[in-house]
Amino acid sequence: MRRSLAEAGWAEDNIDWVWPLIAGHHGLFPTLGHAEEPPRAQGRLSGRGLGWDAARRALIDVFTRALGFEGIAEVEPVGSPSRAVQLQLSGFVVMADWIASDQHHFEGVDEFERVSLQGARDRAGEAWQRLGLRGGWGQLDEPAVSVFEQRFGDDPRPSQSMVVDVVSRMKAPGLVVVEAPMGEGKTKAALVAAEFLAARWGMDGVFVGMPTQATCDPMFTNVRSWVETISPSLASQVALLHGKRMFNKQWQGLLGDDETAADDRYTGIAEDEFGLDDPYGVSGGSCCPEAAAERRAPAEWFLGAKRGLLSPFVVGTIDQLLFAATRTKHVMLRMAGLAGKVVVLDEVHAADVYMSQFLAEGLRWLGQARVPVVLLSATLPAAQRRELVAAYLAGAGHHEDSDASESTAIPEPTGYPNVTAVWRTETSVGRLVENCDSWRGDLQVEVEVLPEPINAAALPDDGMSTGDAQVLSLLRNQLAEGGCALVIRNTVLRAQDTFEALHGVFGDDVRLLHGRLNASDRADRTEECLRALGPPQSDGPGRPARRILVATQLAEQSFDVDADLLVTDLAPIDLLLQRIGRTHRHVGVRRPRPVVEPRVVITGFRPEDDAPPEFPAAAEAIYGRYLLLRTAALVCAAAGERWSIPGQVPQLVADVYGRERYSVPASWAEAERQARTDWETRQRARAESAEPFLLARAGEHTRRTLEGLHRGGMSEGLSEERHQAVVRDGDRSVEVVLVRRDDRAYRALSGRSLGTQGEASRDVLEDVLGGTVRLPAKLTEAAEVDLGPLGGWRDHPWLRYSRALPLDASGAARLGEHTLRYDPSLGLVVTGPR
Structure with a gap:
């Protein structure tokens, strides 16, 4: 192709960006030398005999003329698209290749006189119908002002109206960062914002990325309901994309008899180049158009390995976007699925420094592809917001040096809730920063510290640890008249020990939820907890008279439960505030007298009078000593007082993460200095450890073509477990x-x-x-x-x-x-x- 295009008079710049799209159809973009003569070809890449080259040239010529052109010179591009668009186009080349390589739809033509372009088009049309592939909502009309009531049955809250107002004033597709309290309704605001962005900029679907598999399931239900209010027929085009989706009962019901479909976690392409062995992929297509039309889930082809993001509407873990920012085989399929959608990412503060490298890389490519992105967070440190904004703008600007100057030019929000929107036009960077009051007043949350001896021996009588004995005594007192308590432990072992201690006294009023339950038990218990402690339902079973939920970090975010009392191990301030967001969350809940006021009891560490506190080794391994020290100082200073939540949230987060904002006690100063040095060293090392896996290497974002993109990358087919090991440090x-x-x-x-x-x-x-x-x-x-x-x-x-x-x-x-x-x-x- 390179020689033919050059002989036809194509400019070298156009040849340079077109040939990798052809050479990359097996999932990898080679360097030019590798594309011309791979070592394994042993000199036979071009076939044998002098007629082979002539036959290939004739094929190009005949095909070009069959398409209606005089010659290949006539179809030379007038310029080169961005690399993000090139990657999207390459993904569609792979998609077409996989479909056309399926012998069930294309059996082959063994009579020369039957070979024609029209015949090929007819076969392709029949295959497309049998597969039942379709897009999203096409051209969406811009919603009316009353859209919130139409979608959710309620008038918008002030923060929700603010988000919609800001996105309606954007001059180009861009990045929207929404910071609002837990329970404020950020997700509903993001979905309506997605409608406005899709209508204004021609986006054909939505990807909603959640922090965990457990948080995906309720979001899947919500997104299906939202899409159905836009167009009932489109509800069947919403895909659930995570490794445990087969345990989601709604997803199972939508698949019906097809529940044995292949899943990304189980099916790879490494040994099966075209995915032909995928029993729920190309070869598993519906037998007729009528069957495809009756499906209540996206087309079977979309549910095969590496194809899920191509579905029109997708709810999945944020890992799906992070995978699209890795130098892995067939990454172009993932990017093709994201391009053309509105991307919504919830709880982005949960991305640590390692994951943030992939998130920033993904935002660069999405910015370059002009994909609108909405980021949601309740507790986003200012430095992290600036980094995310800088990454998107750098991508949208096609050059490296735009991030530092332009990100600092974005004003910092001065209130809470707030929204920051940025975009780039041909001539300038646009920005809007707004804030408003929350829909309800601040809760005055009493802060109490319950010191826990670290590494203390178990009590001799019953083997119960001192810490569990303290929690048991506290709950006996506070729940004497009933009520619902949430106890969050930082490790599974601590959660199991605490459950056993409490179960011995409270019996079946105690529940346990953590990550080492089997898939069935975890799904059942999560559903039970949400039903018992979730939003009040007029037709529900009602809130239990007394309930104690012992959980790990699973209950920390996107877990819509309401506890009367929170007992929690110490964690960094942003995560601690997320946990506090699970208390007194819903309006109209009747609470017993001892727990009628919101209260958080923070334990899992031992403060000292004239020395830094002691932390469990496991907590330091998870969170690092530096952030625990600074959070402990803040907590100890507030003991016996009240925090105004959510109004005080930005200040509390800034106090811990902004070094200049807050100081620890003098007796802790040297320990904090050493902890910060260690923390900074580890942060740099973790950020650097992500670099070998990023889709583009440092300094290569300004390249014009995809040549050599996979050089030194991971070419093997990776299971979901191994993908997670790449994008999640640990x-x-x-x-x-x-x-x-x-x-x-x-x-x-x-x-x-x-x-x-x-x-x-x-x-x-x-x-x-x-x-x-x-x-x-x-x-x-x-x-x-x-x-x-x-x-x-x-x-x-x-x-x-x-x-x-x-x-x-x-x-x-x-x-x-x-x-x-x-x-x-x-x-x-x-x-x-x-």
Whole structure:
């Protein structure tokens, strides 16, 4: 192609950007030398014999004329699009290649006289109909002023009206950052803002990215309802995209008989270049247009590996966007799915310094592609906001040096809630920064510190730790007349210990929720918690008279529960405020007298009179000593007083994250200085450790073409587990499927028989996968060495990639030097050498 285009008179600049789109159709963009003669070609890349080159030239000529052009010179571009648009185009090339490579739709033509462009178009049209592929809402009319009431049945709150007003005044697609309190209604504001942005700039769908899989499920329901109010037929085009979606009952119901569809977590393309083995992909298309039209979920083709973002409307984890910012194979499919949509990302403050590198990289590409982005947060540090704004504007400006000067020119918000909008036109950078009052007054939250001895021995009588004994005594007193309490622990082990201590006294009034429950139990318990402690429902079961929920960080964000009292381990201030957002959250809840006023009890550390406090080693490993020290200083100073929430939120976050805003006690100063030095060193190292995986290398954002984009990148097909290891810093962990084994056969954790080889028929598949649980990171190496699929799973589209962990008759298993057991109440319990 390069030689043919040059001989046709194409300018070298146009050849340079076009050829990588062709050469990259297998998922990787090579360098020019590699494209011309890969080592494995052994001199035979161009075929054998003198006629081969002539045949290729004739093919190009005949095809070009069949399209109605005199020759290939006539179709030379007038310029080059941005690299983001090139990446999007490349994604559509791959999509077309995969569809056309499917023998079920294109059986081949063995009679030369039947070969024609019209015949090819007819076959393509039939395949497209059978697959049932479709877009989103097409050209959307700009919503009316009353759109909030139409969509959600309520008038907008002041902050929601502010967001819509700002996006309606933007002069070009851009970035919108919404900072508002927990429970303010940011998500509804973002969805309506997405309508305005889509109508004004021609976007055909929406991607909503959530921080966790658990938060995706309720958002999926909300987005489907919202889309349905716009156009009832489009509700079937909303996809749920995360590794546990098969356990979402609404998603299962929409798929109907197709619930055994392949999932990104289980299906790779590495050994199957065109995805032809995907039983729910190309070859699994509906047999006729009528069947496709009746689907209540997006087309089957969209549900295959690496294709989910191509669905018109998508709710998934933020990882889906972060994956699109990695130098991995077929990344162009992910970018093609994002381009042309409005992107909404919730809880962006949850991205740590490592994840933020991928988020910033993604925003660069989205800015260059002119994709409108809406970021939501309740507790966003000012420095993080500036970095996100700078990344988007740098992408929109096509050059590196725009970020520093332009980001500092954006005014800082002066109130809360607030919205910051930025965009770039051909001649300038536009900006709007607005703030307003919250829809309800501040809560006066009493702050109490409950010092906990660190590394203290268990009490001799019952083995209960001193910390758990203190929490038990507090709750006995505060819940004497009833009420609902939320206890958040920083580790699974602490949550399990606290649950056992409280369950011994409060019995079935106590619930436990953490990340080492199996998939089925976790889904059921999450649903139960949201039903019991969620927004009041006129037709619901009502709020329990007394309930204690012990949870880990799962309850920290996008978890719509309302507790009368919060007991929490110390965490950095932004996360601590997120936890406080789970208290006295809903209006109209009747609360017993002792807990009628909002109160947070902060424990999990021990303040000292004349020395820095002690923190558990696990807490320091998770959050770092520096932020814990500064938060502890703020908390201890406020003990016995009240915080005005949410009005005081920006100030509290700035006090901890802005070094100049707040100082620790003099006796802590040296410890804080050393902790900050260590923290800064680690932050730099973590940011640098992300660089090898970013889609574009440092200094290469100004390149014009995609040539060599994948040089030195990860070319293998990655499972979702390995993708998460790339975009989320920390020790890699794996999931296993728990099964029971006796002398005769295997059983699912639920008790259903699986036969002697673990055969999983369709009717027991949900039971089998319901036993999926994530192991602690310390067991990853042992699990990868010792565990694999059962014999009966090796040909199953999902289970062949799963690792089984058989439990003996006592419900236990050995893995390395550790003993594992699954307790119906506690979840996965791990014991072993310290």
